Amino acid sequence: MAVADVEAVILSVGRDLPFLTGYEAMPLERLTLLVIPRGEHATLLIPALEAPRVDPLPDVFTLLPWTETEDPVALAAKVIGDRRRIAVGDQMWSRFLVELLPHLPGATYVRANGVVGSLRLQKDAAEIAALQAAGAAVDRIATQLQSGQIPLIGRTEAEVSADLSARILAEGHEVVNFAIVAAGENAASPHHHPGPRVIGPNEIVLCDFGGTMAGYCSDITRCVTTGDVDPEIHSAYAVLKEAQAAAVAAAQLGATCESVDAAARDIISAAGYGEYFVHRTGHGIGMEAHEDPYIVSGNTTLLEHGHAFSIEPGIYIPGRWGMRLEDIVIATERGPLSANNADHDLALL
Amino acid sequence: MAVADVEAVILSVGRDLPFLTGYEAMPLERLTLLVIPRGEHATLLIPALEAPRVDPLPDVFTLLPWTETEDPVALAAKVIGDRRRIAVGDQMWSRFLVELLPHLPGATYVRANGVVGSLRLQKDAAEIAALQAAGAAVDRIATQLQSGQIPLIGRTEAEVSADLSARILAEGHEVVNFAIVAAGENAASPHHHPGPRVIGPNEIVLCDFGGTMAGYCSDITRCVTTGDVDPEIHSAYAVLKEAQAAAVAAAQLGATCESVDAAARDIISAAGYGEYFVHRTGHGIGMEAHEDPYIVSGNTTLLEHGHAFSIEPGIYIPGRWGMRLEDIVIATERGPLSANNADHDLALL
Numbered sequence: 001m002a003v004a005d006v007e008a009v010i011l012s013v014g015r016d017l018p019f020l021t022g023y024e025a026m027p028l029e030r031l032t033l034l035v036i037p038r039g040e041h042a043t044l045l046i047p048a049l050e051a052p053r054v055d056p057l058p059d060v061f062t063l064l065p066w067t068e069t070e071d072p073v074a075l076a077a078k079v080i081g082d083r084r085r086i087a088v089g090d091q092m093w094s095r096f097l098v099e100l101l102p103h104l105p106g107a108t109y110v111r112a113n114g115v116v117g118s119l120r121l122q123k124d125a126a127e128i129a130a131l132q133a134a135g136a137a138v139d140r141i142a143t144q145l146q147s148g149q150i151p152l153i154g155r156t157e158a159e160v161s162a163d164l165s166a167r168i169l170a171e172g173h174e175v176v177n178f179a180i181v182a183a184g185e186n187a188a189s190p191h192h193h194p195g196p197r198v199i200g201p202n203e204i205v206l207c208d209f210g211g212t213m214a215g216y217c218s219d220i221t222r223c224v225t226t227g228d229v230d231p232e233i234h235s236a237y238a239v240l241k242e243a244q245a246a247a248v249a250a251a252q253l254g255a256t257c258e259s260v261d262a263a264a265r266d267i268i269s270a271a272g273y274g275e276y277f278v279h280r281t282g283h284g285i286g287m288e289a290h291e292d293p294y295i296v297s298g299n300t301t302l303l304e305h306g307h308a309f310s311i312e313p314g315i316y317i318p319g320r321w322g323m324r325l326e327d328i329v330i331a332t333e334r335g336p337l338s339a340n341n342a343d344h345d346l347a348l349l
Numbered sequence: 350m351a352v353a354d355v356e357a358v359i360l361s362v363g364r365d366l367p368f369l370t371g372y373e374a375m376p377l378e379r380l381t382l383l384v385i386p387r388g389e390h391a392t393l394l395i396p397a398l399e400a401p402r403v404d405p406l407p408d409v410f411t412l413l414p415w416t417e418t419e420d421p422v423a424l425a426a427k428v429i430g431d432r433r434r435i436a437v438g439d440q441m442w443s444r445f446l447v448e449l450l451p452h453l454p455g456a457t458y459v460r461a462n463g464v465v466g467s468l469r470l471q472k473d474a475a476e477i478a479a480l481q482a483a484g485a486a487v488d489r490i491a492t493q494l495q496s497g498q499i500p501l502i503g504r505t506e507a508e509v510s511a512d513l514s515a516r517i518l519a520e521g522h523e524v525v526n527f528a529i530v531a532a533g534e535n536a537a538s539p540h541h542h543p544g545p546r547v548i549g550p551n552e553i554v555l556c557d558f559g560g561t562m563a564g565y566c567s568d569i570t571r572c573v574t575t576g577d578v579d580p581e582i583h584s585a586y587a588v589l590k591e592a593q594a595a596a597v598a599a600a601q602l603g604a605t606c607e608s609v610d611a612a613a614r615d616i617i618s619a620a621g622y623g624e625y626f627v628h629r630t631g632h633g634i635g636m637e638a639h640e641d642p643y644i645v646s647g648n649t650t651l652l653e654h655g656h657a658f659s660i661e662p663g664i665y666i667p668g669r670w671g672m673r674l675e676d677i678v679i680a681t682e683r684g685p686l687s688a689n690n691a692d693h694d695l696a697l698l
Contacts, residue, residue, distance in 0.1 A: 028639055069646050069647055090444035095437075
């Protein structure tokens with residue numbers, strides 16, 4: 001907080017709060033707010049009816065339950081006092097910030113990510129192990145997909161998505177975060193919502209799925225084909241696979257995030273598909289499915305031991321087909337460590 | 350917007366955006382933002398890779414896709430222009446508001462709820478039918494619970510919660526919103542998180558569950574006992590049942606929300622349990638599990654045809670037991686309409 005010149009951090013919904021306290025705010029209209037004044041004891045404002053859910057940590061915070069007829073924002077302003085450089089949790093609902101603004105005249109606001117994010121960026125050994133365990137769980141599902149154990153032809157994208165979701169839970173995740181299934185031309189939409197389209201023979205099917213296991217996220221993308229496809233799909237996939245491997249290899253300590261992005265992008269661009277790689281190469285991952293560091297042009301953050309992120313280049317030809325290949329990678333002193341090790345080829349089912 | 354003296358509404362994550370446009374923002378770090386300048390055409394900023402997900406509505410908004418290396422907040426500020434009275438969507442992530450603040454010097458902010466909320470408050474016939482259909486679905490599960498078809502004794506709260514969740518999906522909901530199972534002394538925590546505690550004989554078990562079906566939410570609470578329990582539980586439940594029915598009966602057009610709260614609270618207080626009824630009597634419900642109007646002391650909003658809300662008084666004795674009885678009720682010209690009609694007694698299993 002001193003480095004960021006911040007006098008108070010306020011955290012509500014999101015992962016910063018459970019990272020620091022073990023308690024996760026309910027995403028509801030009743031405000032839960034941890035106020036951390038610089039150099040002083042923290043206070044956790046909590047709806048009175050949720051107070052029994054909190055494991056007290058008196059060394060870390062004082063619990064301040066508020067009742068149904070109190071104004072929690074006014075209470076928060078009182079706890080913040082005359083502090084005016086405020087760092088706000090990224091995912092706190094704006095309604096509370098909007099209500100807080102007039103209570104703190106002259107205040108300036110920055111993202112709490114600048115304070116708490118740096119603590120979460122470097123995963124320790126237990127966190128790396130958790131990411132690997134979650135990665136191994138979705139690897140098993142990817143292998144089931146690639147070996148034909150998950151039927152595709154004749155089922156809708158939505159049905160296959162539900163099947164993947166059930167397997168994500170069965171493999172030990174607490175929560176399914178997403179299970180994208182996109183067939184043929186639908187795969188050209190990177191965040192396609194699986195729908196009623198029936199998967200047919202002779203097309204490419206993109207599956208991107210993950211969940212949260214013991215508090216840490218998995219995320220993997222593999223593509224398969226349901227028979228013979230346009231030879232261009234095979235030649236493009238060879239480019240994609242080379243690009244993905246190059247970016248993984250580039251993820252060395254001291255490399256910039258943007259250089260990892262460039263390692264994949266240069267290969268895809270050289271093959272003439274640059275304009276069809278419409279997103280960054282990856283996102284950080286940990287307690288959240290997307291967090292720092294982002295593997296994107298313009299991000300000059302240097303990789304350090306314990307940074308964890310996806311490497312997921314893609315090629316998307318509107319109206320025709322799309323493909324993406326994704327692993328979670330952890331930068332370590334011994335080189336890039338892949339949390340995903342399912343086969344990287346385009347499996348023919 | 351004229352009534353609220355607002356020059357622009359900005360909407361991101363949350364239900365206001367799909368209510369107005371049919372498109373729901375992904376809750377991710379890439380900004381999706383609908384900017385509605387007063388009296389002018391709206392603009393939907395969208396991550397380029399998510400643009401294919403949007404069904405265009407050119408009469409309603411212009412699509413403005415932004416690419417991975419653009420600054421979406423700067424783009425948003427440009428679209429907002431010199432407007433300075435800004436209404437902000439309740440659930441928009443604070444990180445975007447924090448980043449927007451310095452772009453709009455001298456601006457003042459209010460909650461978009463003051464503009465869009467009034468449109469969502471009065472459910473039309475199709476919305477009322479959707480709430481009734483979702484209510485009937487959870488009624489069927491409540492009846493299964495009350496008739497002993499959902500085993501309790503010997504299972505953990507978490508197992509029963511997973512069972513309820515599976516039934517919520519099987520009954521046609523797209524999403525499970527919550528499935529609270531709280532046994533014995535755990536029921537004294539109104540938002541108890543179902544855990545490893547094994548349910549035994551001769552205790553009260555509180556089940557509060559709901560999901561989203563065809564875009565509208567269900568929410569019901571019923572309590573059962575697994576054998577003989579302390580006679581005080583039965584006498585308190587009689588008070589609770591009378592209080593809940595009184596609040597439903599009080600939910601007439603023109604009544605204030607706080608008078609409905611008082612109808613339940615007065616009966617519970619007269620029986621000596623006032624201090625153990627630690628929450629408001631209810632919350633509005635519709636596309637969100639919790640929304641306006643809140644049935645709480647201090648809310649002088651008058652009920653109108655189509656207002657939908659829970660009526661859910663509770664009594665919670667710390668360390669001993671808890672109970673709650675909840676229906677969703679819609680205020681109509683023909684009197685209070687209950688979307689839940691499962692038996693209201695304390696079933697003995």
